Amino acid sequence: MRVLRTLPGAESMRLLALDTDRAALESTGLPEDNRMLAGEVWRGGRGCGGNELDGQRAVAHERVRLENMLRGSSFLVVLCGLGGGTASGGAPVVLSVAAKLKIPNFFIVTLPFMLEGPRRHNLADRVLTENLFDVADAVVALPDDLLFSTLPGDTPLAAAFELADRECAGTALAFSTVLSAGNLLNADMASFTALLKRRKGLCSIGVGIVRGEDACRAEDVPEKLVSGMLASPFLGGPRVLREADAAVVSLLGGGDLSLGDAKNTLELVAKYLSPDAEQLTAASSHPDWQGARQLCVLTVKYSEPAPEPPPRSLPRMRQEPHRSVSKPVAAPDVAGEQLEFVLEPISKGIMERTAPVMWNNEDLDEPTFKRRNAVIDDGRRNQGRKA
């Protein structure tokens, strides 16, 4: 929370810290209105000692207050660390409140370290599978153990957690901004949900941030963003990116976010992904992000085999063998209720059989608007309505 508040764009979000432990809650430094001590009367603000049932009861006590606070929100992002009592018991309660109010919700949960003992781990696993995964609109589960695989052994513990917090905050912000402030590309809530809910899997996230007006204008912004992202402790290194079954790539920036920057960055990321990975791409600009850029990559590695056949609403994917960078092309479907992602080689029309003209690794015969991912309304959508 502390970290989240320091990021640009956080003003547009309402923060609410919920805990059963008064001391922990006070350490967040949030104003009184944004804190909620669950089950104060009953637990006395002393935490629930890892007991899931106690956590559930404590949070359930606050149902009415939660409902009042959440009512009218357009979107809910829940960050919590599973394995303890409050989160394991409380998260499903928060979820049920959101579901009752029909607020789209997005859970970013961390799974405890293996060394914390099998009990906590099993608890987290169970809550995740039974209570969250099938009910929440989108769940991102991040194993804390990823921190070990990335950070050097001599990293101070406090710094490691600080980094982990930063990653979670960045991810929360990235997705909420993309989903609330509008997306310049066509990844919407439905496509996130489809990707994340298809099968159970483990996620990892990487966040790269560049700040400062001057830094954002520099030529090497894409490289900086990507290297920052690759160094993220919750990503687990480039290997994880390459092995991911699916990835959501989102780029945030201010009004000064240029087409070229966005393209370069997203293409650079795509190079690290396996050509078979499904990819959702999002870019969003928000005035609060003026002079700052954030690249956030969320990877999913499914732990269960693929069901056959895949549901209809999932992104379809066709890959040209020699193309390493996949280019998402938005194809608004006729009914207009769901925007689909169709990845396919770009048609070159009459230039198909001519010698290609290359510039900076781009085939100039491909329509520019397609390479720039511009969405074109060709009038076909209105055709049916008129007739």
Add this chain to the structure above:
Amino acid sequence: MFHSRNIVSAVEMGTSKFCVLVGEVDENGHLDVIGRGEAPSAGSVVKGEIVDMEKAGDQLAKALEEADRASGRSLALSHLMMVLVTGCGISSQPGVGMVLIRNDEHVVTDAERREANDNARVLNLAAERKIINTSESFFLVDGRRVSNPLRHHGSKLEAHIHIVHGISARVDNFRNLLRESGFEDTDIDVVFSPVAADFGVLSEREREDGVLLIDLGAGCTEYVMEYDNGLCASGVLQVGMEHVANDLSIGLGLSIDQCRKLLVSGEMERAAERGESQLTLRGGTGSERSIPLCSFDTIIDCRLREIFTIIRRQLELAGSPRSLAAGGVLTGGGALFPRARELFSEVFDLSCQVAQPRDAEGAITDLASPRYSAVWGALKIAAHYRNGGSAAGNGGFWSLWDNLAVSLRRGRGKLGKALKF
């Protein structure tokens, strides 16, 4: 009597049209256009290069026949034919040549100038490449920059020239096609299309002040930059208005012919003027559709902006001067498209004027369209070549340099007195 006539001609084999101009030079060196022939290229030329020799031959024959008829059967009397080339992997680079001035007075004479130029032309080109044109940019006499070195005192002369070279086999296609069309004995020279356009549309004043000329054609976009009376950059990007039409066709699901027509008919501009936000067209499937005008704009903007941005980048890489007092000049068929002018100004941050053939006179005077800039320039070069007449007959690429450079100089009125041919 016929032998006294001084006939020259210029041939363009472009992506959209084949065009032949016939001109007559009178004893005062005045050039009159006496005939013109035109034929559509019908897909035989793509991106500025011939893809179907047979079909191109047929279309060329049509244009030649028309020009011959229009000029009163005098095309065959041409002493010199200029063929425009583009594409062909053409690129350009500066060349520097140095000579020591050894004569007694230490004065630069024409011999030194030529020697310096010859030295500058020595390039390590790949075997398949050939120099197409060279043109003087500027000279240094003992390190001091002068635009005309003749009669300067000094001990060392350095010539900085601009060299255009291309893949010879591809360049020769143009020349051979013309040879096969019945001009075996005529001198046929090639000229890089934007160099010709430069000659056809720019004034001396503009060349001196610095100007960027872009020829936005159907298949290719070419550019030249003139600064202080010297060519300092030129090049070609094989992307043109055909790509715009192709993008529209793919993006909006229209037929390619429909899109080509849209670009020249001005239908979009008229709809915008009427305040409409949509254009109703019959799509590929036959049913009518209302397509928002902004869709057209987006597609066209993306493409044209990209073309200009790439050229801008290439100019930057070539280290070209940034201060161009005369601004930008747009020509070629694409210049008729209003949006192109706006984007040109926007991308290059220069004023943009649309240029069409300058001082085109004669029986055929309807050359007043940017479409004819390059072919008119080629005819003018051919006429100057004839006027100079120094090396007529030896043909070949290198002869063009001599004649082209001399004629360019003469055209600028600087060496008229110094060089007596």
